[in-house]
Each structure stands twice: as C-alpha cells, then as structure tokens.
Amino acid sequence: MGTDEPTADAGRVADDRLSGLFRDARTRTAAAILAVVVLALSIRLFGLGARVFHWDEGRVGYWILRYAETGVWEYRAVIHGPFFYHVNKYLFGLFGASDFLARVPVAVVSGLLPASAWLFRERLNRVEVVALGVLFALDPIVLYYSRFMRNDVLLAAFMLHALAFYVRLFDTRRPRYLYLGTLLVALAFTTKENVLVYAVTWLGAAALLVDHRLVLAADADDRKEYVVSSLRSLRSGGWLVHAGLAIGLFFAVVIFFYAPRARTTPDPGLWKAFANPGMFPAVIEEATVGSWEKFLGKWGEGNQTAYLDTFEALGRVLWEGGALTLALAAAGFLFDRYRRDRPRDLVAFTFYWGAVTVVGYPVIVENPFPWEVVHAVVPLAVPAAVALGALVTLAANASADGDGLSAALAVLLVLVVVGQTATTAVAASFVHPQDRYLDDAETPNRLVQYGQPAEGLRPTLETIERVIAANDGTDVLWYGSDFYVADESENDDWAAGGGWYDRLPIPWYTELYGADVDSTVEREAVGADPPPIVIARAADREQVGEALDGYRAFEHELTIYGSETVFFVDASSLDDGASAAGSRGSPDTDARM
Known part of the structure; x- marks a missing residue:
C-alpha cells in the first residue's frame, strides 16, 4: 500500500487541478464553445452525401470535373465566384469526387461558425458567447444550406469570421488579426458577387456607430478629439504598413482565384505565366479588371422584378426557417440599446447589418431564391444571442433568489426557443431535405428550391x-x-x-x-x-x-x-x-x- 500512496496523491493533485481549471468561467466557456463546434460539424457532415445534387450543384459540379480534365477555366459571372472550382478540383484530385466531398468545404466553414463566438468574448458575456455558438450551430436556414455546394453560406460565414477577427484586432491591437480578417474577406470575394453588398452594408453600419460615438460625446471639442485621436491611432504603431501588407494579401488571394487557367489553349493562364513571366500583366488584368467588368455586365442592374413580390417570397422563407431568430434579434437589440448606458457596438453593428439585408436584398437579387435569406440570419444571430443569453441569465438569477415561478418561465422560454430551432433544423435538413411539402402534405417546404430533384x-x-x-x-x-x-x-x-x-x-x-x-x-x-x-x-x-x-x-x-x-x-x-x-x-x- 505504501508504494501506491505517491501515485494516489499525484492523481488527487491532477484531479484538483482539473476541477480547478473548469471552475474558471473562461475555461468553461471555451469548453462549451468547443463542444458546440463539434456538434455543429457533426450535424453538417452526417449523411452529407445522402441528398441528390440540386440543379445548381449539378451544373457547377459537372464543370469542376471538366475543368479538372481539361485544365481550362475562366471566370463567368453567371455561375458566381471561383472558390469551388479551384478548391473542389484539388479535393477531388486528392480524395476522389463525390456528393459528400463536394459539400465538405461549406459544411466545415459553416461548422466553425460557433468558434467565431469565442472571438467576441470581450464584447459579449460568457452566456451570450455560448448562446451565439448554439444559434450558429442549430439555425435551420444556416444548417440546411450548409449541406449544399453553394456559395451563400460560404460568403456569410467568411464575412462573419472576418468581422470576428477585426473585432479581436480592436480588442487586442495585435496585427495578426488584421491579416486573418483580410484573408477571410478575400476568400469571401471568391464566392459570390453580392460580397459587395456586404461591403456597403458594413460601411453604413460603421457610419452609424461613429455617429453613436459623436452623439455620446459631450460637446464639439470632445467630438473633435474623438475624430483626431482615431486618426492619430491609425498613424501610430506601424498600422499604415500593416494595412498596406493586408491590402497586398487581399489582392494576392483574389488574383490567384480569379486568374484564368489555360492549360490546353493558347490564351494567357496563371501557371503558364510562371514559365513566361511576360504573361503576368495580362493574367493580372483579367483577374482584376476583366472580372470586375464581367460582374457589372451580369449583376450590375439588380432585381428587375417587383420589389414587394421579391420581399414577400424571401419573407416567407425567413418566416418559416428564421422567425425565432428575427424575434430574438429585435428583442436583443432593444434590450442592449435601452438597458445599458452605452449600447455595445457589436450588437448594434450586426443588427444594422442584418436588418438592412432583410430590407435591401429584394432590391439587388435577380431571383428570390430561398438561400438568399442566409445573408440576414447569420448577422442577426448576434443580437439574437443577447436575447437568449438574457433569458438564461434571468432563469439563473431567479433560481438563485428563490423565485421559482420566474425561473420556471425563463427556463421554459429557453427550451421553447432551442427546442423549436432544433426541431425545425432536423425537419428541414434530415426529415424533408428534398420534399416539396412537410408532414401534412399541404404546408410547402420553402427551404427546398424548385431545382431540387424529388425523393427517390x-x-x-x-x-x-x-x-x-x-x-x-x-x-x-x-x-x-x-x-x-x-x-x-x-x-x-x-x-x-x-x-x-x-x-x-x-x-x-x-x-x-x-x-x-x-x-x-x-x-x-x-x-x-x-x-x-x-x-x-x-x-x-x-x-x-x-x-x-x-x-x-x-x-x-x-x-x-x-x-x-x-x-x-x-x-x-x-x-x-x-x-x-x-x-x-x-x-x-x-x-x-
């Protein structure tokens, strides 16, 4: 027995350290987010290849296979950005083409969305951070289109990840977050042309936040000092150099993806240019100016049909799959705005982003396809998490105070929100992933777009x-x-x-x-x-x-x-x-x- 005592003591010490580690709120929050990420990835990858390809997946998938065979590709605005063409071409070459593998990039990028909640830990409390991770993991609309080889979830996820890195940049002043955020923005530009709408929306939301700060300033001198100090901070610490390098990184990624490939043709191509450097100017021009002109030629006119018809069509999808997110987002925004002396920038920014998307997308989309609503529900998840977190906190505080009725009601609301969200997500992604109607054969399944082959x-x-x-x-x-x-x-x-x-x-x-x-x-x-x-x-x-x-x-x-x-x-x-x-x-x- 005596020889076992040191081992037993060491084990108790390890247990004490481990239990002490998980008594730390920060560590528990990180562990919870990790568990949610595992959940998000699992439900996205489970049976990922079961549903037959949608019409749009079929055409892009076919052309990726042909591109892999011929080595010839150039940007065509009508089929959106080049991300899938290059990424899936390499994936297919390494592991073999399949329905499952074609959808893996979207499933993985989307599955990592809950991890971005951790980057907001200086702006949200720990309950809100976990709530945001859960909403990203289970949102029915995000989950359903995370199991598609389509660009919309990629675009929304890349931009949300980018925002998280930029927020972390402001919180830590560490340049690496500038480069990570810019890399994600560059990747977003390789997915779909409406990334430009994100840029405009972000500028508008940022302008509103600056206005908030100016209004909060006591007088004209304070407002002037705020503007001057903000500009001064940009010049200090080598940030102009970092900004220049980040811009270079952005264009390097864009040029790599948009540059034409011309293996079997006499035209300029990216890989040919390495053997013939004199070809680089033509390749770079086509990847930048040429791509921009093609984009404007196809998508510059926006929606040519009635605004209200498009708004109604997208609104029905949003109501079916994201009604709870909408309600929670509005409640979270108002709760944060009027409960605090100073509303949080992140909550206001994401609410403006999502709200403008809801109202503005019917203006710019060519067709009211259901996946367009992804661009609204992803940013609105942040203020929605504030509302969900407030309910959880209310339940915990009421329980601690011995107010059983308030605690029960708050817990019930949380269970309704999470349960309804999870139920809708399971029904859409696993029970009726390609059915025209839901269980009653009368209620349309609005998440399933017309181009999806029927079951069987x-x-x-x-x-x-x-x-x-x-x-x-x-x-x-x-x-x-x-x-x-x-x-x-x-x-x-x-x-x-x-x-x-x-x-x-x-x-x-x-x-x-x-x-x-x-x-x-x-x-x-x-x-x-x-x-x-x-x-x-x-x-x-x-x-x-x-x-x-x-x-x-x-x-x-x-x-x-x-x-x-x-x-x-x-x-x-x-x-x-x-x-x-x-x-x-x-x-x-x-x-x-």
Missing part, C-alpha cells in the same frame, strides 16, 4: 453507376428535344448547348461515373442499337418503351415537380442486386418511384 432518385443513380461500370461504348442516350445537344463537347463550360440544362443534375453523375453520353431526337435511332441506359421525358415513355425490348423503366422528377423523366435500363445489364436497388415495385407498372 438515389437508388436509380446507384443502378446506373453499376451499369455504366460494366459497359463498353456509349452508356447513356438522351432522347427528345428537351435533352438534345448536337455536340456534347459544348457542355464543357457555362454556355452548354441545347437541352443540356434540362438534364441537370444527371450530367454530374454521368460524368462522375465516366459515362459516354450521346443524344438524339430521332425515334428510330433509339431502337437501332440502344445503349444500356436511355433517358426521356415521361411524355415520350410509351413510344420510347416500344423501341426498347427488355428494358426496365424508372420514373423520377429531375426537379421538385413538373419534370417527370423516365430512365430506361437494359434488364440484361442488371443483376439481382442492381434490380432490387433500382426498383420500387413491378418493372411493368407505371408506378412513380
């Missing part, structure tokens, strides 16, 4: 993959004017030919499976020497089926509704396993799967 397509895609892998020659024949493309090589970039866009998202999968694809509008060509897979509109099902002896038919919607399409698969190419995986019911029936 995945088993047929898995069957098609196996058939393609076992076949030589042409694998897939598209039939009909809706799908016809005279030259399939036209589909390598955004100006894809003919009916290619009506095929989406299937081209992503056929390219992923290495299929040899052709198309025709001649019925006789279908039955002459058909490949193992023929795809046609449901309206042509009967006449195409008559030309295909021994084929099984699987019918699906390529969008959420109104795009009934039939996949004819040669029964002789199906083994028992493929037949079971790809079929629902008898192959001779017209049952929709």
